[in-house]
Amino acid sequence: MPSKNATIHDVATLSGVSIGTVSAVLNRKGTVSEGTRRRVLDAISELHYRPSAAARRRLQPTTAKSVGLIVKEVNNPYFADVIFGVQDAARELGYHVLVGHTERSYDLEQRLTELLVAKDVDGLIINPLLNEDTDLSHLFEIRWTNVPLVLIESIRGIQANMVDVDNVAAAMEAVDYLVGLGHRRIVHFGGPQYSGHSEERIEGVRRAFIAHRLVMGEDDVVHAGASLEDGYRAALGYFRDREGDRPTAITCYNDLVAIGVLRALRELGLRVPEDVSVVGFDDIDVASYLSVPLTTVRMPRREIGRRATQMLIGSVEAAGKVAPEKVVLETELVVRASTAPPA
Amino acid sequence: MPSKNATIHDVATLSGVSIGTVSAVLNRKGTVSEGTRRRVLDAISELHYRPSAAARRRLQPTTAKSVGLIVKEVNNPYFADVIFGVQDAARELGYHVLVGHTERSYDLEQRLTELLVAKDVDGLIINPLLNEDTDLSHLFEIRWTNVPLVLIESIRGIQANMVDVDNVAAAMEAVDYLVGLGHRRIVHFGGPQYSGHSEERIEGVRRAFIAHRLVMGEDDVVHAGASLEDGYRAALGYFRDREGDRPTAITCYNDLVAIGVLRALRELGLRVPEDVSVVGFDDIDVASYLSVPLTTVRMPRREIGRRATQMLIGSVEAAGKVAPEKVVLETELVVRASTAPPA
DNA sequence: GTGAAAGCGCTAACAA
């Protein structure tokens, strides 16, 4: 049981050969006699020796190319699709993808970034967490150290490649549609604090209200969250004390929240879309599999991943400075059965 | 635009200082004069120099500890929860997690394994792909090289740590339950080829049939797949030509397939559970959010991740050989509204 | 403040 990590030297010493020989058996050169090989192998086993990948790598530039991808939540099909897109494009271009999840921890975002850089990935795609006291130092650090970077959620105050959508316009479109259907009493179930997209979507709802001369009350933006349960709880709480004065339509931060809302409405005896219309965001796969298929704003999830990857690998291979670029992808309102004119 | 990757030497040469000085500015020692610092920084920028993380690492063993996790599909909430469990346990123990997805590509599994080893993770958790011509060489390679390993799907013929459940028993329990309800005509919508769990679940169904003296016809195991769409398509195809002779109950490889089946049944005008009972597998979160909440076999998803991680880090820190261990976790049949006695 | 030199763990000639 070695206290310190064994090195190739320890193995050489223990097996009574030179480090060159140990290296030879490590690399399966056929040049080692079976007897020596055995002794070396035994020593390796006894010392529980692990060749240091770091040291091996340098001379052997065979190491596969790879990009790091940092996303927010593992439990959200939205990100699953983004990841899929990244992997898809990366594979086409001959790169592997290593994924890290920050799970709302800003600290984790910093450390995962450092880790991936230390692991020598060729570039990084990050979906940054956002909040008031966001410290972008790790992102600047990255730029400083010349690691190619693409952000997949816009952030102000940093020069970097970005791929994003226009959430404000997308949310406005959703509200426009509901107003067009005749709705006047619309409530928005908003996303989490750390989400820039959530902020933008709320802003879009706000602007649509103004455009249609609707008044937005205190309670018209509910702080829900990003998960099924968040939507469910928020809706249960919201409708508990609103017997008479109900909205006729609800827009949600994302589809997960919408599905949670749907469940709450069902349990409260409210029919969708007859009593209440519901609109989601993202268009995750399951949205069209519900018994009342969900009207939602489709995010080009895979395309976001693909484009980000292409930009990233582009600047990896340019090997020189490339001016940061911002790509804005299209969203699309997908109308299904969860919306209808108010009764 | 340098053709070759610049090294610290190039930076030193261009800025007219020694490599020691460059190293000092790289590491923010306060010992460099502002003028020199500027020149070095300029050179770094001009050469687009990236310090080689590989070379840096060796002396500076500050690198955070990390484990690699290789799973099959990104688009499956089952894995999202496993990943969550891994991350959770890893964080508690002071490790980071890097995730790779193989997306049914056996080749990718091999290469991701190599990549993660090359990146010097402290240990590896793998959910291996399975099929006839599965070549386990990368797994042996890993053992050989003394990288701690935990498998989260049982595989024969390899000595390794494993965390798994008893799928055969779990599937039997599901069928037992349906038979207890009075069902005699049960069909199983099976999973993909590459899944060991799928095989085992089919085997469980088979054994339950035998135990209850039910005959299993040719068509009673439908080859569906692992996704929403797989379930949907398979069910549509299956029921198309079976107007009269319908099963009264369906068990599915997983919840995604079950949700797909549910949609197909709805579109075919069949009611659940009145006309057909449906049982899923996994108990992903959304299962209880459906308008007809899904009866399903709960997999201890997070716990699988947690236990695997604890075993892994245990053997990482034991630093010596530890005898491989196999942990079998419990499943549980969760009865909801998608099952009922046959009409 | 800066440079020279040793050494990290390993691979790859090249000798022996």
Next chain:
DNA sequence: TTGTTAGCGCTTTCAC
């Protein structure tokens, strides 16, 4: 078949 040695790109003394 095996040992010796020169690096790989970098950090870190320790002189100057």
